[in-house]
Amino acid sequence: MGPESLSASARSVWAKSVDEAGGWLPLWQHMDDSADVVAGLFRDWLPVSVVRLLAEEFDGDIDQCRAAVRFLAGVHDLGKATPAFAVQCTVLAQRMGEHDLYLPLSKSELPDRHLTHHSVAGQHLLVRWLLEQRWPKSAARSWGVVVGGHHGVPPAAVDERAARPREVPWLYGEGRWVEVQRELVARMATRSGALEHLPVWGERVLSARFQVLVTALVIIADWIASNSDLLAFHGDRLPQVTEAPERVLRALEVLRLPVPWQPDVDVVDVEVAALFASRFQLPEGATPRPVQVAACEVARMMPEPGLLVIEAAMGEGKTEAALAAAEIMAARWGAGGLLVALPTQATSDAMFARVMAWLDAIGADEQQVGGSIMLGHGKARFNRLFQGLVRAGRLAEIGCDDHDARGGRAVIAHSWLSGRKKALLANFAVVTIDQLLFAGLKARHLMLRHLALAAKVVVIDEIHAYDAYMNSYLTKVLTWLGVYRIPVVALSATLPAGQRRMLVQAYLRGRDRHTAADLACLDGDIGYPALTWTSGDAVSTRIADSSGRATRVLVERFADGLNDHDELVALLRDKLSRGGTALVVRNVVSRVLETAERLKREFPGEVTIAHSRFITADRFHNDQALLGSFGPPDRAVARPARRIVVASQVVEQSLDVDFDLLVTDLAPIDLILQRIGRLHRHQRGADQNERPEPLRTARVYVTGADFTQAPPALEPLAERHVYGAHALLRAAAVLRERFGASIELPGDIAPLVQTAYGPDDIGPEQWREAMTAAAEYWEQRTANREDKAKTFQITEPPMPGTTISGWVSAGVGEADDETARGQGQVRDGAPSLEVLLVCDDGSGQWRTPSWLGDDDGGLLIPTQQTPPDHVAEVMASCTLRLPLTFSNAAAEDELWQATPPAWEDSPLIYRQPALRIDQDGWGEITGRRVRYTSANGLEVYDDVS
Template identity: 50%
Template sequence: MRLTSPMDSEGSPLPWPGGLSAAARAVWAKHDHDSDGWLPLWRHMADSAAVAERLWDEWVPDQVRRLVSAELPGDADDARRLATWLAAVHDIGKATPAFACQVEGLADRMRSEGLEMPLQKQIPDRRLAPHGLAGQLLLQEWLIERHGWPKPATLQLSVVVGGHHGIPPTQAQIHELTRHRSLLRTRGSDDAWRSVQHDLLDAAAQACGIPGRLNPWRDVKLPQPVQALLTAVVIMADWIASNPELFPYFPGERGSGPERIDAAWQGLNLPRPWAADEPDAEPGAHFAARFDLPTDARIRPVQEAAVAAARDMAAPGLMVLEAPMGEGKTEAALAVAEVFAARSGAGGCFIALPTMATGNAMFPRLLEWLGHLPDTRAGTGAHSVFLAHSKAALNEDFAELMRAGRRSLAGIDRDGGADTWQPRTDAQAASAELVAHHWLRGRKKGMLSSFAVGTIDQLLFAGLKSRHLALRHLALAGKVVVIDEAHAYDTYMNAYLDRVLSWLGAYRVPVVVLSATLPSRRRRELAQAYAGARDDDTGFAGVQAAQAYPLITAVAPGGLPGVSAPEASGRGTAVHVERLDDDLERLSRRLETELEDGGCVLVVRNTVRRVVETAAHLRKRFGDEQVTVAHARFLDPDRADNDAGLLAEYGSPDYVAKHGGTRPRRRIVVASQVAEQSLDVDFDLLVSDLAPIDLLLQRMGRLHRHRRGADQDGRPPRLRRARCLITGVDWDAPVPEADRGSRRVYRTYPLLRSAAALEPYLARTDGTGNALHLPEDISPLVQRAYGDEEIGPPEWGEAMEKARADHEKHQAEQHAKADAFLLNPQARPGRALVGWVEAGVGDADDTRRGKAQVRDTEETLEVLVVQRRSDGRLATVPWLSPDRQGRARGGLELPTDTVPDHRSARIVAACGLRLPPEFSNARTLDRAIAELEEQCVPAWQSKDAYWLAGELILVLDEECRSRLAGFELRYTRSDGLEVHRAE
């Protein structure tokens, strides 16, 4: 039975609006000031319930439905009824004087039916009765007075109504409204108001078939995760039912039949969730089919073991997969996700990565995998896909999907600005199996798409007290979550990650965590957080004690973990590690010797300043063409081109051949940390600043990564033995001292522990020392560096202890800072979500400033870069590469008296640049913003300037220079942004 049917389950006419009094029919819910159209409350209640029913049946993943159903005596039928009923009653608080007085004409209509109320200006304290909170109190009263519920039992359901605008009420707000009952019913017409409110609630109960279920539900104690999911479903139903293009307003009672919801649902065209089938093919054949491997290719033992472990688990849960760099962990995670989704009923997958750049690199890999899924190939309908970071609209792959998902709907809800999309052609609609759905966009809704790739921030936001947090939880509760590069997060971020994992475990969300260099203590913390175990739970001791590598750790929600040790793939590299004094001239001479017969060298520095200084010095000896630079301080399109160039020249032999690239005979790449993760590049020699051991090992993963001939004889003779030269340190000091920039980035203690762990392997240029074997030595080195035992020479002891104390103090400060807005753990079942996000941050914001909510970072400033020509006109910077259609992007003239055309404005918006730490100081930041605002182009700030309004524009002169807040800025395509204090 659908709620849009003219008959209820007992064959009686539905009470929408039949059976309602004239006064109840007069209560209004929506009003359009422009057209004077309006929507009665009963109609919006019916629309919302019908939408919730469709969402529950056709969009909510099985994984979510099962979780809610398990808590109710009537199982799946109860869950469906409860969700639709709560959506039906969510706006009952609009049947109050505090709300109804806002539109005088509609208020007069209600007064004529006996519902007396003062004028709006006569109710100064109406702010105490927002309609969500008012509805919560009215629903509680109805359950108590009409159905005999004890007051505590009413809260776990009524709080869904109270929180449907994104923030559940607090105890203080409830108490204050309780003291101002006249806001709910006007004195002198109390009975009339009460009769109307109960009329509407009775009608909703009858329409949703719940009168016979209220007694069994009275004794239910809903866990907080279930309350959050029901709240999110109600929010979605309300947003959809509030869209006047889907559900038109009207002055009377026309348009109330089943065709109303049918037309709206068809117009919305919300894609169904993923319905995964567990693969039954032999693992090798399965990987070949999903990832376009050659038919004779053999999958890695780690990949096969991961799938087997997923199948052996009693229930889908957390899997931590530790394996060397280049072992195909991402492909393993996607294969495991299929198994987990089929068994749990997950309706999608989210892949979380450390940075925007790594997210962009992963997105096409996700699309390729989706293109090989059986239900995609079978044409069963489009899957919704989302790229979850603040610049997703500038990503070409995602932009193509957005074009495929365009529709002629405007103003879907109040989530950001109203977007208007052109309708798709029939050809587009027929061919689009993967779309960025028009409704599933924006910072609050995008993650509700079935498949998403994004930064780790999107996951951490689920642990942040923020508005509409329930929607973020619903978005994750229906998916398999993959967390890549799990070692890359600091104490502050890990506090959020652990809290999110505890909620994901409560939601029974399958999670796959990937890392090549995970400390054993961190492995245990992840498992305990997901399982909801205490820190002193001895059942998890084995997780931390496990020494094997590769290693798979698996734990079901609420269960005990198990560990298994897959075979190694047999791929291995012996890396000879040497000390190298931190002297640029000595580095130049050493590289000249090493590159006598050619070769490709990667030099990794810990700060951009050192990258630029090193590259400038090396160019004096090797020439500009032999030295290239890669770091994060490039324009976004330049950085993307840099990454593509690295892959085209230093990628695997197959990749280079496939993309028409050529490996240089002799080249030096000087890079920052951008080279240490998510880039499949291969160099003959590595030079690296000292870094924490896990990151240093990641960098070593770019050394001799691929086989080049038998015994690496495809490499120059001098470089057939893998070597890593460790620099950035004063090795002659009594205790090795890293350079100031490295200490600022990583702090002293992790650097000292890294040096101590490497001490047995380090050699001077005489070649003495032990070879470091990858992957066998990865885990022992990581555990040694991050363990508690004392390491390093005795004479380092005092310095090590001082650094440790400073490090522990810093970690404690990070924990305390994270706690400020960290979501509380789940309370006992039955405890309502009242005050759930109290003292929160407001909206979780996916911007540079917003990321500071879940990252312990300084606020940074981002600008869009253009160039001023000698004639005074503005243009895009001249060197930008053409777009995918071969159209020029560089040197496009930009008007200053009007808004640039859509394409030009989008190109400017893509030329984002993050200013360096010199601009993070509050005083300098304010000065820079003030100076940039003075240079703004007024025409670009109009409401029509979608891409440019509100953005700060940095204008470079003809020589690509500028002055800002007391600094000289210079940008070059070869080196990116350089900043120097002005004379």
């Protein structure tokens, strides 16, 4: 049978039901469209790295691979050629009956329809057809599961068994139905070019990675092929089968999918100094630092894609080293983009500008950047360099292709391109670590995340910054990144040896689960700055030369006791008597606010606050202000004469700021060192003479614990809710030896971190009992958290010869990209509630905050109807994370009760309830007063009563 031949019975089978104009889409047409769309994706959208990876299933034969992918996309909706599906549209079911496909005209006459959703039905029909071609069952099932998973969830074994044709034959049809099912799949085998390869393909079982990635491709092809704005329905009752390749070509031209990044292959050979000069605007006469040169050299010599871990001091340019190495890796191995993952939204915002500047430099070099860039933490929707969507501003529902009520919202055509739900599919993405960890979470459409990652180089910044729960996800994701041979660059200034080993081991396990690499070279203090990388199944390390940059920091114990405000005021009056800048870091926001309140009275107009309880727009403004005042010399051109910044942990990661003096609460040693890395970070004139005389020697004062006690009394909130006693006491034991002396950066970083996180007992004997108890509690809690993390975690990559059936079963449903509740899926503990801050103007009308500026401030917010998009976008920038005290059902219910129901229809804001404040910033949540100001952020007060 040729590709233009189908019986009338087969032509009568429908895929998309009658629209308002009376049009419909025959199944054969949707099969053709899907196959042609995926061929276009394969040709123009997939980067070389993914094409090569998929072609490995066929001994590197790309033509065979393309034919296989076309075939699977073409037959993905084969399950619609069944009575169970066709009965859903009475008009079209009657028409099918007129062509010998008899079926009841009522759903009630087909019991157990729910057992055979068309995806699992299609899986069984394809497997049956392949078995008829004399394929082994294991091979047939490895192909069939792609069809079964095209709605985002590969069916579990129990669902597969319940849907077998022999169990429910009335749902699949008999006689003429079976002939039509065979006819449709046979035609697609011929049309796709698969038919000639079937005897050979039957001898191989598709790998799990192929199953996952091609399922993702089929999903995307199905979504595009289901969009009636792109591919019109038919008006005829029984249209003839025609070959119309221009139909899909026109649709893809309108859609204008982003092409992959195509880095210049010359970057592999260009001198490192020239590369850095062109990418990072080095000052005249400056040269790359040794660790940056070493990173590029390792990226050039690695024999295959692998994991590269860069450990270097704060301020040594690890970000630039990672970007340069990523460009080299992409050029060598054909990656089509880059993902940078960071610990927090604040660090993501800061990194976004740096990645944009790097991309601008690449574009200036006339490279093909193309595509799109996304800031992917759900709070900012940046979309630059991206060209073309179906119709700007029009949301076309696709992917909702039958009448099943399956919960949630339909997939939006623009969403997977523009980033609301599928941000990682952009060529370049700067995201919070949650977006990466979601790749280890059992969630619907997980395979799309895996495809997005497989197309990129992945950079993970501050890789030391995650707890046991998140590390459990991180190692699982690294294992899958190893499966896909994804180049990964991990960055840290303070990486414990055990964590270094864990990361490398996880990646190698994905690369080859049967190879046991010798990791002895990773134990203990391996030197510093250090690079560790995988070479196939081997591991290598290299110590980079020192850059010559060194800072000697005097360490002082400060204010024995937890109420240190009087001592702090006295210290700052003394040390800032001739001007200068001081950073005071507190471990909890309440302590930030208390300290700032006292200091504002003593130093009016000279105190700035930075913490996580600001709305997104204000937090972004605060970060820019910090960089403008305290950033590198070329950025901070108006450094204040005297200023005190009181901050939480938001300043310790990925924010390039420089202070003259540091006061910090006791924290784990790696975080103390990160904070010290913001002290005398940049040279400011010869011999630092631009710093006031009392501040020309770098000093850190450690407070937040009472060191007169043995062991030290710890700040209660930090001990119970933030870091735990074990890490704090180990840090105290290490720092105790340095009080009155100094820490040398970078020379002391590795020894201090390895000692604090090592296995040996440290600290005075009289601390031993408390430290042992804290260690035992920490070990038990770590084990419990790791076990808890596995609840919704995907499994290790399946053994060869098995399928991904049940891969995401019993999962969380849809991974929530945008909200704190979504982050709670990959972070331990109760997710903090996020709200939209709105301001009552005194007349009962709601407005956006007035301080946002002329364009965004004071906009009227409708409460009886859905806000227009331009207003909703501003509202989305006013998202605020509440403290954990409000992470409860009572607070959430109260806030939702006060939220206009009409907002639910806005795709930009429907996920967050509203928090209303008055003109003075006051509001109330469950009987407690709260106040929000742009200067202090959110403050929580006593009960109203």
